[in-house]
Amino acid sequence: MARTLAMFTDTSLCIGCRACQVACKQWNELDMEVPDWTGTYQNHTHFTDATFRLVRFIEEPGGKPNGDLAWLLMSDVCKHCGDAGCLNACPTGAIYRTEFGTVNIDQGVCNGCRYCVSACPFGVVSFNEQTGTAKKCTFCNDRIHNGLGPACAKACPTESIQFGFRDELVAKARKRVETLKGLGFKEAQLYGAEATGFLGGLNAFFLLLSKPSTYGLPDAPRLPQKNIFVESVLSVGSALLVGLGALVAFRHRGGKGE
Amino acid sequence: MALLQSPHWPVLIDVYFFLGGLAGGAFVIATIAHLIDARRFRDVSRVGYYLALVALIPCPIILIVDLGVPVRFMNMVLRFNPLSPMSMGAWALLGFSACAFLAALLTLLEDAGRSRGVWLKSVVGLVGAFFGFFLAAYPGVLLSATARPLWTGGHALGALFLAVGASTGAAAMALALLGLGRRTGDGVSTLRTMLVLALLIQIVSVAVFVVSVQGSGSAASVRALTTLTSGAYALTFWLGAIALGSVLPLLLGVVDFKRRSPGLTALASVLVLVGGFLVKFVIVAAGQA
Numbered sequence: 001m002a003r004t005l006a007m008f009t010d011t012s013l014c015i016g017c018r019a020c021q022v023a024c025k026q027w028n029e030l031d032m033e034v035p036d037w038t039g040t041y042q043n044h045t046h047f048t049d050a051t052f053r054l055v056r057f058i059e060e061p062g063g064k065p066n067g068d069l070a071w072l073l074m075s076d077v078c079k080h081c082g083d084a085g086c087l088n089a090c091p092t093g094a095i096y097r098t099e100f101g102t103v104n105i106d107q108g109v110c111n112g113c114r115y116c117v118s119a120c121p122f123g124v125v126s127f128n129e130q131t132g133t134a135k136k137c138t139f140c141n142d143r144i145h146n147g148l149g150p151a152c153a154k155a156c157p158t159e160s161i162q163f164g165f166r167d168e169l170v171a172k173a174r175k176r177v178e179t180l181k182g183l184g185f186k187e188a189q190l191y192g193a194e195a196t197g198f199l200g201g202l203n204a205f206f207l208l209l210s211k212p213s214t215y216g217l218p219d220a221p222r223l224p225q226k227n228i229f230v231e232s233v234l235s236v237g238s239a240l241l242v243g244l245g246a247l248v249a250f251r252h253r254g255g256k257g258e
Numbered sequence: 259m260a261l262l263q264s265p266h267w268p269v270l271i272d273v274y275f276f277l278g279g280l281a282g283g284a285f286v287i288a289t290i291a292h293l294i295d296a297r298r299f300r301d302v303s304r305v306g307y308y309l310a311l312v313a314l315i316p317c318p319i320i321l322i323v324d325l326g327v328p329v330r331f332m333n334m335v336l337r338f339n340p341l342s343p344m345s346m347g348a349w350a351l352l353g354f355s356a357c358a359f360l361a362a363l364l365t366l367l368e369d370a371g372r373s374r375g376v377w378l379k380s381v382v383g384l385v386g387a388f389f390g391f392f393l394a395a396y397p398g399v400l401l402s403a404t405a406r407p408l409w410t411g412g413h414a415l416g417a418l419f420l421a422v423g424a425s426t427g428a429a430a431m432a433l434a435l436l437g438l439g440r441r442t443g444d445g446v447s448t449l450r451t452m453l454v455l456a457l458l459i460q461i462v463s464v465a466v467f468v469v470s471v472q473g474s475g476s477a478a479s480v481r482a483l484t485t486l487t488s489g490a491y492a493l494t495f496w497l498g499a500i501a502l503g504s505v506l507p508l509l510l511g512v513v514d515f516k517r518r519s520p521g522l523t524a525l526a527s528v529l530v531l532v533g534g535f536l537v538k539f540v541i542v543a544a545g546q547a
Contacts, residue, residue, distance in 0.1 A: 046263065085405060091345035092333035111333050112326015114265035115344045118404040123262040132326025216261045224410060225341050227402040235395035235416035241459055242424045243391075246287055249451040250294040253444040 004101035005144060006166035007077065007153060007204040008173050011215075012180055012188070013160035014073040016041060016055055021075075023155035024053040027140060031130075049128035052137035053077050053152045060214055065184035074206070074215050075161060077152065078103070078124045078137035079192060082200025085224045086136075089119035094134075101166070101203050102139035110134050121199070121221035139204075166203060173207055185209055191217065199223060262405055264546040267324070272539040274320040275397045276426065278351070279419055279534070281313035282390035283427020285358060287452060289383035289390075291445075296376050302445040303383075304365050305434045306427070310390070311362040313430070314355060321351075343400035350392040357386025394423025397538075401545060408486065408545040411479025412471035418463035419538065425456035426534035429507075429527035436527075441520045450523055453530060454511040461504050464537065486544040495540045503533015 024030070030050040035043045042057040056074045063070025080102045081087075087095045087103055094109035095116060105116075105125075110133040116125045117134060125136045140150035148154070149163035162169060170193050180188035187210045192202025198221050212219050288306025291299035322331045335352055339345035360382045364374055398415035409415065432449040440446060471483045486495050510526040 046261075088339075088341040089344065089403070091337065091339060091342045091348060092330070093337040093339070094333070109330070109333055110327070111330035113324075113334075113344060114267065114326070115342070115400070115404075117263050118265040118406055120263065121405040123405075126263060127266070127326065129326075134326075218261075221405075222410075224403045224405050227410060228341070228343065228399060230413065231399045231402045231416045234414050235391075235399060235420055238414075238417035238420045238459055238463065239391045239395065242283075242420065242456060243286065243290065243387075245455040246290040246452055247294070249448050249455070250291050250299060252451075253448045 002099045004166040004203065005139070006101075006164065006169050007080075007139070007150060008162045008164075008169040008207070009075050009077070009204065010160050010162065010173070010176060010207045011072065011074040012176075012185070012207060012209055013158045014055070014075055015158055015160075016057060016073040017157065018055045019155040019157060020152035020161055021051070021053045021055055023151040024137075025050070027143070027151035028052065028138070047076075047078075047124050047126055047136070049126040049135040052135075056215060058215060060210055063210055063214075065186070070209065072209060072214065074208070075152070075156075076215075077204050078139075079122055079199070079205070080137075080139055080203035082195060082203065083223050084199070085119040085121055086116035086125050086134075088223070088225045089115045091115065098139075098141065098144075100139075100144055102141070102144070103203075104138050104141050105134055105136060107131065107133050107135075119224045121218060121224070137204075170205075173205070176207060180207075180209070187211060262407070264406070266546065267542065269539065270320050270324055272535070272542050274317055275419065275538045275542070276535045277313045277320075278317050278397070279394040279423030279538070280426040280430055281310045281317070281358065282354065282392070282394035283423035283425070283456075284313065284431055285310040285354070285361070285383075285390040285427075286387045286394075286424065287427055287431060287449070288361070289380075289387040291448070292376075292383055293380060296379075299445060299448075301435060301438075301440055301443070302431065302448065304369075305431050305438070305445075307358070307361040307365045309427075309430050309434060310386075311358045314358050317351065318355070343396050343403055347393070347396040347400060350389050350396060354386060354389035354393050357382055357389055361386055390423075391420060395420035401542070406482070406545045407476065407478035408471065408482035408541075411474040411476050411482065412467045412469075414463045414466040414470070415541070418460065418467060418541075421456050421459035421463055422534045422537055425453060425460055425530050428452040428456060429530035429534070432523055432527045433531075436520055436524055442518075446520070446523060447518065450511060450514055450518075450526075453526060454508060454515075457504055457508040457511065457530065460534075460537070461500075461508065464500065464504070467541075482545070482547075485547050486540065489544075490547065491540050491544045494536060495544070499533055499536040499540050502529060503536050504530075507533065 058072040112132040153161040153163035192205035195201035288303040292303040334348040398419035401409040507526040507529040
């Protein structure tokens, strides 16, 4: 495996211009969509089969160091989880990990069962009715295999989205958190930077200025497949009860004689 | 949580969960009847094996039609992924299909007076019973291994789906035997016992599921549970799936132990079939809401 690549989204630098969203649409030739009018600049409300980068606009009362309303901006994207729920759930092998550590969907293999859609802890994977397949951010798979960074990172005018080797970016991100804390942003924190943390670390990780839940992110996302063992044991227990019960029931009737 | 996406599986998938469970349950009961006393319980195993095959036939068709790219259905069994209950389920469906077909064929040969021996049917029955249990239970495990707050927040969905498979399997077999005029005898009375046993496990599993979601400590899961217990699906859940579909047939079944009334057995069986479908439907629907 090649050295792991990552995207680091520093939300403290985001100005909400959505150049990333536009660049993503253009490079990946994603369909036009009817906008959602939500009363904020955010479009769309959720990730869709044609929106892989999504700038979230969040208002947090009292969120600024001086107690003013904080206008939080976050360019959200597929997290390319180190332990990916979608990849584990995929029954066809269409979802795979590249040599750079990113997670991608092979559009020629996916048969559209939609299990990955339900298995993503971040609501990223979307179903496309036209192609009948699951879609999500590819980490610009074609670009990174040709020595280029993802289109969103390339387009970002403030370096809010940075692309590079994961270990280097994590070191950089840690320093940035310290700087921000020194400036009074007490809640400044990294999300998904720790490879030992949740979901084996995120290969698209974030610097947030508030709690993850403020951004609609789960505080401690869990790998869905962790339930399989316990639920299987309980199912075997249920099967034993049914099986043994049936054995006793039939034996009892069978033993009565004609 | 608004962040998550739903797979939007249609009601057809619930029909598959229902038929697959029924087929698995009927096959398991038929096999046990065959193993205990092949001659004495021939009616039971015969009806069970035929029913299992009939209930199974629509299953792969439903699954293929529901795919985004139906022509790629074979991709499901080009890979073996133990971390994906859907992958394991596809393999179990394949294995079960082979056994259900063989068991029905052997039964048919017996009917034609060309028995291939009890032992061959026993082997097919035992292997098929393993796959049958798997087919009945795996959809519950599949749902729990997602990020949907309702399904992932609680326990015993697999155990519940297996019990529903057994109860609906027994109910369908009882109705078939009654329909064939086998109103008395050990077959129907043993199926009555099976019905009561499976319903007990079914009710306990639902209770474990609801209580464990409530106590999961996840705000999203607790909120999702209200969709089932007090929201849009509350009436279907409490009245349809629980009261009329599980508790009433259990009470009827207990009364029926003494009365041994074909009418009562038939009524309980119909309620179990409707209730078994509703339990699966309502959990899938509320989890996707």
